[in-house]
Amino acid sequence: MKKTAALLIASLACSPAHALSIGDFLKALFSPPVKQESPSRSPNSAGSSGSVSDAKAEEKRLAELRRTRGLLKSISCTFHGSNNYGVDPNAIFEFPDPDQTVCDPLSSTPSESRTNGLSAKIYLPGPNMTIPVSTVMDYYNKGVALEQDVYFASINVPTRQFTKGFVTEGGSVLLDSNGNKLVENFALEYNSILKLSDSDKEGEYELASISDDGARVFFKEDDQWKELINNDGNHASRMGCAYRTIAMKRGTEVPIKVFYYQGSRYHVANVLMWKHHKDTKAYKRSVMDNFVCGKSGNNFFYNSSNEKPTAITKWLQSTGWQTISNANYKMPEHKPNPCTQEPFKIVGSPSVSAISSTGAKVIWSTNYPSSSQLRIANSFTGEVVYTVKDATLVTEHEVHIEGLVPGLAYDIIAISVDDKGTEVQSFIITYP
The missing domain is CATH 2.60.40.10 (Immunoglobulins)
Known part of the structure; x- marks a missing residue:
């Protein structure tokens, strides 16, 4: 596509002041700058004054000609x-509306880039739901999805109290059906693509979820969604473990969905972790040692007053468990993460x-x-x-x-x- 920006084209003949001959034009192009004689070296003062005046006039005229010449071309x-x-150049792209965009309300952590992170939808109880619910899937099947989009850098919310609510980038606060700040009885559906970062090793990866309340993790394999972790139900912070591993190689991309819900106020927790194993045999040998699967408590994994890991979580980290980082989450196509650092x-x-x-x-x-x-x-x-x-x-x-x-x-x-x-x-x- 060709676009033209004209440089204020001026005609040489638009006024008497610009009525210049071809000779004047060529002189301006090829003549060397006019050399001015110093008044002190001139033979007489009257001649000196006239020479300086003529030289300044000539210099001004040539400067005007050069200026005009510079405006002749487009x-x-x-x-x-x-x-x-x-991004598909033929796709229609809708930019995030600040009033419809919520950046990580649970931890306020920005993503390192727009290509990393997770997008999520918020669900509120539907008219056919009974509160409290016993499964996050009630929200997915019977709840009401809000129009706002929520973006996260990762799933890393240690046990804490949640009182901030959901604040859009436009400054408005999301409310529940009773007009109160939304801090309880809601669900989130996270979507992203798991991948290895440059520093990760290839191999088998075991996943686990620490959540308060319920969470379920699904992944896509052979173009079908399969459940990997079921940590559902009303409970304090509890570790739910996967029944199998996911093979991850350099370049492997695994779509994932994480359903999480928060029941009654105030404690929340939602941490997605993984552990590298060289192969499935190594995974089967180590899984017997993971005695904390299914254990729960508001201060079992993290101190709920300061969010610091407890001795149990430090032990998990020493055995190779780590929170899945922002670099391991790839945003879905056509949906860049606007909540970036x-x-x-x-x-x-x-x-x-x-x-x-x-x-x-x-x-x-x-x-x-x-x-x-x-x-x-x-x-x-x-x-x-x-x-x-x-x-x-x-x-x-x-x-x-x-x-x-x-x-x-x-x-x-x-x-x-x-x-x-x-x-x-x-x-x-x-x-x-």
Whole structure:
């Protein structure tokens, strides 16, 4: 797609002041700068005054001619943004509405990047439900799903009291059916894709869930959803263990769903852990030693007053158990995580290179998908134009510029705007 940004084209014949001959024009192009004589070396003071005055007038005239010359050409640009973000360019993308977006209400931990984390839906009791419930699946089958989207960096909520409620990025607080702040009798459906991080070992992974109240973990295998952990029901913080392992290799991606519900106030807990085993034989040997499966208590795994791990949890960690980290959760396609820690920025230094005597290309990268635009200034005259913004969201940006005037310098700034409306600009790049 080709877009044109005109540089305030001025005609040489638009007024008597600009009625210049071809000879004047060529003189401006090829004549060396006028050398001014110092008054002290002039043979007479009257001649000196006239020479200086004439030289200044000539210099001013040539400067005006150069300025006009710089405005004679038009600049056109073509966008060649490439998308390595994994998003189908033909898909319709809806940006998160701050009033419909809730960032990790249980732990307030931001994701390290928009490609990592989990998305979730909130369920409230439906009209055909009896409170208290005895299974999280009552919410899934009979509950009412709210329209707000919830985003998490990981599932890591040690035993604690939950009084904050669900606050959207727009500042509103979600309420229950009675108009009270939502802190009890709700459920969450988490969705993400499990993968190994760069530092993880390949092998068999055993999962476990510590939750208050119930939680159930499902994974997709052979295009079918299968249950891995059933830690359902009303209980204090309890460890539910998997009945089998999941084989994880470099590049393996396993879709998961985690259903969790909170009954009556106030204690909550929801931690998803895993442990690496070299193979299934190693898993079968170690599972006999895991005596804490099924054990429960508000202060059994974590101190509920300060969230610090107890001796039991420290022992689990010493045997290889660890909380599944943010880097192990891949966001579903077409649904980036807006609750991130890393600020939107231009990565590295933009570059400009020639593609013809009157053309150049500008290349830059951003850490999040964003639009492409250039600010182009004539460094001699100061005149500035902005190219029409290409709203296609990409992380690798390439803009081709045509119509540059040989011999003139241009100051170029790359501009990108992300889906939140945040704008970043590069430093000035002078070309050539």
